[in-house]
Amino acid sequence: xxxxxxxxxxxxxxxxxxxxxxxxxxxxxxxxxxxxxxxxxxxxxxxxxxxxxxxxxxxxxxxxxxxxxxxxxxxxxxxxxxxxxxxxxxxxxxxxxxxxxxxxxxxxxxxxxxxxxxxxxxxxxxxxxxxxxxxxxxxxxxxxxxxxxxxxxxxxxxxxxxxxxxxxxxxxxxxxxxxxxxxxxxxxxxxxxxxxxxxxxxxxxxxxxxxxxxxxxxxxxxxxxxxxxxxxxxxxxxxxxxxxxxxxxxxxxxxxxxxxxxxxxxxxxxxxxxxxxxxxxxxxxxxxxxxxxxxxxxxxxxxxxxxxxxxxxxxxxxxxxxxxxxx
Amino acid sequence: xxxxxxxxxxxxxxxxxxxxxxxxxxxxxxxxxxxxxxxxxxxxxxxxxxxxxxxxxxxxxxxxxxxxxxxxxxxxxxxxxxxxxxxxxxxxxxxxxxxxxxxxxxxxxxxxxxxxxxxxxxxxxxxxxxxxxxxxxxxxxxxxxxxxxxxxxxxxxxxxxxxxxxxxxxxxxxxxxxxxxxxxxxxxxxxxxxxxxxxxxxxxxxxxxxxxxxxxxxxxxxxxxxxxxxxxxxxxxxxxxxxxxxxxxxxxxxxxxxxxxxxxxxxxxxxxxxxxxxxxxxxxxxxxxxxxxxxxxxxxxxxxxxxxxxxxxxxxxxxxxxxxxxx
Numbered sequence: 001x002x003x004x005x006x007x008x009x010x011x012x013x014x015x016x017x018x019x020x021x022x023x024x025x026x027x028x029x030x031x032x033x034x035x036x037x038x039x040x041x042x043x044x045x046x047x048x049x050x051x052x053x054x055x056x057x058x059x060x061x062x063x064x065x066x067x068x069x070x071x072x073x074x075x076x077x078x079x080x081x082x083x084x085x086x087x088x089x090x091x092x093x094x095x096x097x098x099x100x101x102x103x104x105x106x107x108x109x110x111x112x113x114x115x116x117x118x119x120x121x122x123x124x125x126x127x128x129x130x131x132x133x134x135x136x137x138x139x140x141x142x143x144x145x146x147x148x149x150x151x152x153x154x155x156x157x158x159x160x161x162x163x164x165x166x167x168x169x170x171x172x173x174x175x176x177x178x179x180x181x182x183x184x185x186x187x188x189x190x191x192x193x194x195x196x197x198x199x200x201x202x203x204x205x206x207x208x209x210x211x212x213x214x215x216x217x218x219x220x221x222x223x224x225x226x227x228x229x230x231x232x233x234x235x236x237x238x239x240x241x242x243x244x245x246x247x248x249x250x251x252x253x254x255x256x257x258x259x260x261x262x263x264x265x266x267x268x269x270x271x272x273x274x275x276x277x278x279x280x281x282x283x284x285x286x287x288x289x290x291x292x293x294x295x296x297x298x299x300x301x302x303x304x305x306x307x308x309x310x311x312x313x314x315x316x317x318x319x320x321x322x323x324x325x326x327x
Numbered sequence: 328x329x330x331x332x333x334x335x336x337x338x339x340x341x342x343x344x345x346x347x348x349x350x351x352x353x354x355x356x357x358x359x360x361x362x363x364x365x366x367x368x369x370x371x372x373x374x375x376x377x378x379x380x381x382x383x384x385x386x387x388x389x390x391x392x393x394x395x396x397x398x399x400x401x402x403x404x405x406x407x408x409x410x411x412x413x414x415x416x417x418x419x420x421x422x423x424x425x426x427x428x429x430x431x432x433x434x435x436x437x438x439x440x441x442x443x444x445x446x447x448x449x450x451x452x453x454x455x456x457x458x459x460x461x462x463x464x465x466x467x468x469x470x471x472x473x474x475x476x477x478x479x480x481x482x483x484x485x486x487x488x489x490x491x492x493x494x495x496x497x498x499x500x501x502x503x504x505x506x507x508x509x510x511x512x513x514x515x516x517x518x519x520x521x522x523x524x525x526x527x528x529x530x531x532x533x534x535x536x537x538x539x540x541x542x543x544x545x546x547x548x549x550x551x552x553x554x555x556x557x558x559x560x561x562x563x564x565x566x567x568x569x570x571x572x573x574x575x576x577x578x579x580x581x582x583x584x585x586x587x588x589x590x591x592x593x594x595x596x597x598x599x600x601x602x603x604x605x606x607x608x609x610x611x612x613x614x615x616x617x618x619x620x621x622x623x624x625x626x627x628x629x630x631x632x633x634x635x636x637x638x639x640x641x642x643x644x645x646x647x648x649x650x651x652x653x654x
Contacts, residue, residue: 080446104511114513119407184431186441187514193580253520
């Protein structure tokens with residue numbers, strides 16, 4: 001099943017059930033008006049939503065209409081929880097090298113997660129506002145899951161069943177603000193402005209054999225100004241899987257329904273072959289190989305396009321396509 | 328005007344308009360069912376809510392009923408944004424000394440704010456669950472404001488008018504997890520479990536001369552196991568006021584209606600006279616004066632009571648009274 005939120009002028013958008021081929025969609029207010037409402041009552045509404053999705057995929061719903069990615073908001077335009085990991089260690093090594101800091105202690109034993117701001121996400125086709133070109137704007141292509149209610153102290157094994165939906169993310173980052181901000185010791189704040197998510201999120205079962213219960217085994221492709229810059233496999237070198245990240249995030253507190261947990265920037269150890277999912281990595285590789293970065297951070301007019309295709313070259317989540325706009 | 332959220336089994340509670348003396352309250356679903364709904368539509372509903380509050384204070388509302396603090400949830404049981412500052416520098420100096428780290432650069436020029444988790448707050452009379460006594464559980468008595476929609480790049484002067492409500496907070500902290508977590512560079516996560524807020528939040532105008540547009544000039548009193556341990560004035564030594572904190576938080580992103588901005592632990596430079604608003608400070612003062620801390624962190628059964636009284640010794644926000652419970 002695929003779900004998304006149509007922009008309709010409200011803060012949370014209108015829940016759409018979307019066909020597997022991303023061609024048709026339908027809204028059923030009687031089941032759930034918004035995705036958050038559906039997640040708040042997942043046990044009660046899931047079977048109804050699945051029945052609608054089934055009918056939609058069979059093409060027998062009279063009130064269905066054409067699905068248009070560009071009209072979508074992020075699946076949760078605002079959320080209560082956005083906890084983002086950094087679970088691809090090759091990414092962590094490269095960006096930390098760029099910042100001139102060592103890998104954290106126990107990096108292969110304890111996951112690293114930061115508390116993200118979840119109140120105002122960008123839509124997947126929305127411009128990224130940039131007030132100052134010297135902030136070092138970067139994209140980060142990631143995988144995320146959305147949970148139902150997760151109790152405090154959940155085990156990895158139990159965490160698995162709390163994963164209800166999967167989606168893509170552009171975790172927008174301001175690299176030149178990041179270094180001084182992190183040095184002050186309280187983590188990211190100004191350096192992590194509003195993120196954007198894919199036009200639809202999907203249930204794990206809809207991913208078939210590409211979902212193993214903890215990670216998604218497909219390449220995640222990033223195009224920067226139309227040129228493919230990376231296509232690392234999200235199921236490779238993902239050191240801590242989603243159940244592990246959820247269990248870590250819920251160690252001292254519960255997570256409410258609609259919590260978004262991110263993988264961190266997707267990155268493979270063989271980045272020379274598969275490329276990268278952010279400019280910071282590309283710049284660090286250039287520095288290592290050529291002595292200095294050649295690729296500039298994003299400036300007004302630059303476009304980032306993030307998308308994941310299945311074995312039949314079909315888009316799984318729709319595209320994130322964002323241009324940078326000076327504000 | 329005073330507002331709160333009655334526990335009613337729903338995720339967001341039921342919005343109550345509460346009388347100034349905290350004795351009566353009323354629910355008006357036709358105006359707004361929840362506090363978040365009221366904040367989402369503040370411009371439209373504010374005058375109706377104020378009219379109801381006026382009638383309630385005059386004792387002419389037939390459907391009003393007795394207000395009971397113990398039945399209240401935090402004003403926003405779950406929120407989209409919880410950004411907590413550390414704006415009392417005497418607190419920052421003491422807890423950093425305890426962690427063995429220096430003051431951050433520019434601590435008197437740039438505010439320090441961390442991104443808090445906002446998805447699952449505790450009620451003001453709810454037990455604080457503690458799974459492991461070695462985590463070093465501590466309370467932190469703070470002041471918070473709730474904003475309406477704040478645009479990105481808001482100035483301090485403009486930020487002032489976005490402050491719609493004021494309340495108290497117990498920012499629960501796990502001191503023994505904090506040090507290793509902060510050393511890993513991504514800020515607080517596991518060390519900041521669910522916080523609790525006062526039974527009511529109030530509009531700035533209801534504070535009269537005790538509110539100067541940016542801070543509240545009243546002592547905030549903390550009782551630990553029935554003994555008063557601190558009563559610092561929230562308007563003294565508050566190095567960055569709320570408009571400054573909001574402007575800092577909104578530098579690279581907007582903040583949505585219902586965003587909670589915290590002051591950090593209230594602390595005065597003359598802490599020897601006025602006491603402290605957390606155990607970490609008390610322990611550090613003991614260490615400085617006596618060579619070692621004598622006060623233990625909170626354990627099962629311990630109680631923290633946080634309350635603010637006005638010049639007539641009347642409670643402004645109701646009490647936060649929480650016991651620690653082993654889970």
